Amino acid sequence: MIDKTLFIKKSNSEIILVQIYVDDIIFDATQDSLCKEFVAAMKDEFEMSMMGELSFFLGLQVKQTKDEIFLCQSKYCKEILKKFEMEKCNEASTHMPSSCYMDADAARKGIDQTKYRGLIDSLLYLTTSRPDIMFAICLCARYQANPKESHFKAAKKILKYLKGTTNVGLWYPSHSSIHLISYSDSDFAGYKLDRKSTGGTCHLLGSSLISRHSKKQSCVALSTAEVEYIVVVSCCAQILWLK
Amino acid sequence: MCDNTSAINLTKNQIQHSRTKHIEIRHHFIRDHVNNGDCEVKFIETKLQLADIFTKPLPKERFFFLRNELGILDSQNFF
16 A cells, blocks of 8 residues: 555445545545445544535645546645746746757856745646646756756746646546556657656556656666666556556 | 557567667566566557657647647636
8 A cells, every 4th residue: 555544445345435634534435325434433533524525635626527527726826826926927838848958057057946946846746636747847856956047947937837727637537438558658868967768657547647657767778669668667567556 | 558669579578689688687577467468568659659748848739639638628628
């Protein structure tokens, strides 16, 4: 078990799932009676109030309808924009130019590390519902030790993109198949400083995205086949865990 | 799904090649699982490779295409 605050109880073919974060609890079951049983048991032990259907949890806004679930972090996104004084900036259509070239930029003067790290950290939490900006943030995060003006500019570009897309989030349709399909891809020696490659995988159950990662590989590869092979292996490891 | 045929072939056969012999043993654990049928590696053309978005900066049209395919949508479209 990777998440120590997720509890699962199985009885016959029914399942109840309970996720706890400090004093917030979310739960659901395949049968209503299990839910009621759980609520009664919890009320005996603790003082608690029922908030009804899940709509907000850890900054994550949840909208549920009969056919779909929609996750977004628009409130959190607006907070970030406010925190870094980018509320009135111009919107950008993409988060980074396709010809983006980033290096250590050693000749330039450094900028405030605390502010840069704060920005990266805030953005990293946003990737929960916004995997589209994941690569850009991870790229910016690599320069946290010695940030320069050009890196801050790139991070600001992400904020500008977010300004125009605050309402974007993850969409989970309820009527989709349960075939697990995983995609793995990588670039080749894309990172300019040590020529290591970045690998990315994503796993889709039917048409809903359930897991993804983007990571710089730990070794330098000699050929594209080798790079792709390494990503496929990490993808396989994730599939085995998901199973 | 992988968009590199050589990598797929590497997962299927045990043949050592002069260009692949340096790959570390731990990366070869997939061969075992492919053999057992735990997973299957298939080819997909680069155009439909959804994991592209996590590995490199992309042009605008391609970025939006992949974003939609992954189910990352604007809430205004349906609420």
